[in-house]
Amino acid sequence: MSWQLxxxxxxxxxxxxxxIVIPLTTSPDKWVTWISTAFAVAVIASFAVQLAIQRKEGFVVRTMAxxxxxLVVLAAATGVLALL
Structure with missing residues (x-):
């Protein structure tokens, strides 16, 4: 497994x-709010991890991935939660 992955x-x-944790700990009317908050945290964490590596080659590709x-994981979770 490469270091980029x-x-x-x-x-x-x-x-x-x-x-997984959000539907188990919050009420159904707050699921969308917490999923979007989780995505915002994921964006910030993504930049933090990529900047901590201190390698500029492929920064944009790694951050985008x-x-x-x-986004795919949380969108799938939103779709499943919408069906419940």
């Missing part, structure tokens, strides 16, 4: 954990 996975995992993956 390893720099993206923590944000994806955090988004997945948030997608990290944010895009988080």
């Amino acid at each position: 390893l720099s993206v996975l923590p944000v994806w995992v955090a988004s997945l954990i948030a997608a 990290s944010i895009g993956g988080s």
Whole structure:
């Protein structure tokens, strides 16, 4: 596994954990609010992780992959929660 993928996975995992924890701990009328807050945290975490690596080669691609993956995970969670 390359270091580029390893720099993206923590944000994806955090988004997945948030997608699981949010419906278990909040009321249904607050799910969308907390999912969007989780995405905002994922964006900030993505930049933090990529800047902590201190490598400028591929910064935009890694950041885009990290944010895009988080968006897919949280959008899927929103779709599942909308069906409940």
